[in-house]
Amino acid sequence: MAIHAARFSYQGRIQWGLVSGKRITPLPGEFATTADFVQGHDVGALREFAASNAASRNTLALGEVQILSPVTRNQQFLCQGANYRQHMIESGLDPDAKTYNMIFTKATSCIVPAGSDLVKPARVRFLDYEIELGLILKRDVLAKTVVTDEHLHEFVAGLVIVNDYSARDIQIPETQFYKGKSFRTFGPVGPFLCLLSPQDMKHLGQLQLTLTVNGQVRQKDTTANMVFGPAETLTELSGVQDLFAGDLLSTGTPAGCALSVPSPFKQRMGALLPEATKWAIFNKVQEGRQEYLQVGDVVEARIQSPDGVIDLGVQRNKVVRGT
The missing domain is CATH 3.90.850.10 (Fumarylacetoacetase-like, C-terminal domain)
Structure with missing residues (x-):
């Protein structure tokens, strides 16, 4: 099953997270570019992360964060x-x-x-x-x-x-x-x-x-x-x-x-x-x-x-x- 991710800014920090409904779960790690993110993540592993964090309180409302472009400007x-x-x-x-x-x-x-x-x-x-x-x-x-x-x-x-x-x-x-x-x-x-x-x-x-x-x-x-x-x-x-x-x-x-x-x-x-x-x-x-x-x-x-x-x-x- 497809995984929906977003690049966002929250409290001055740029992060990536997984989107479910109207909430986003921040992912651990720093990924400065789109290349860093897609090469550093396997869909299967992300699915497991989402499942293991389904009941976690470590989520944010989409309205609380600033959604950024998932494509960084260094890419073609x-x-x-x-x-x-x-x-x-x-x-x-x-x-x-x-x-x-x-x-x-x-x-x-x-x-x-x-x-x-x-x-x-x-x-x-x-x-x-x-x-x-x-x-x-x-x-x-x-x-x-x-x-x-x-x-x-x-x-x-x-x-x-x-x-x-x-x-x-x-x-x-x-x-x-x-x-x-x-x-x-x-x-x-x-x-x-x-x-x-x-x-x-x-x-x-x-x-x-x-x-x-x-x-x-x-x-x-x-x-x-x-x-x-x-x-x-x-x-x-x-x-x-x-x-x-x-x-x-x-x-x-x-x-x-x-x-x-x-x-x-x-x-x-x-x-x-x-x-x-x-x-x-x-x-x-x-x-x-x-x-x-x-x-x-x-x-x-x-x-x-x-x-x-x-x-x-x-x-x-x-x-x-x-x-």
Whole structure:
């Protein structure tokens, strides 16, 4: 059975603990990074610890502690783009014809706790949301490696919620994925890190993702609709770069983002226009989209399995004005 953990601050000390209901049981030891934590704990041992401390008074109410991001900023923040079938379609792509796995990175300085305010920089006009399932790596991968579903548990330690907030007016016209997605606070992670046993891996293909803005559902899908799964993505990445325990791989977002993408035909026609004209049209279309986030909006993101065995908690971000 999966184990839900959290990184938190209590009375000035940063610790890790096991979450059960609305309480958290601190774990012994100091773990400065996500890598230290996932490499220092076996799910079976944590389950035994939880059982032996079930009646202990050494627990804290979640409301008493400050929940931090379970991913520390020393880890890599890797992302997949356009990786759900309907999101590909709404982006003008054919999921049955796409042969490449879109990969990009976000600055680790954008990582914040799940309950943080989302700061909308003054220069950003089109602020978008993207709920994503994040995978936390279990071990270093320093050479090209074939990862299969059968032994994925050797590479993936657990799961988190990620929101890949994006400034579309920078990402698209400037073709700057990194810059448009890396403003500070644009990468909330958590609240919980769900550590998986080999038996829990079956849930990866059936998790439910839901994102609301001011209580209205904007995104709702399941991980069954991913185009490039975790095993093949890790295999591909291992042939390109080194991966390390504790690194975060965010696996793409479902349909329902605020961004309006023109049809393939209009994209081809737009490519013939002068740059200034093309992007003036883009901006005009986006200005008509009421779905973009505004100051005061509240975004909530949830990921869980249908049976509740995996429940990654709730992210809640209020949009506030930046400079």
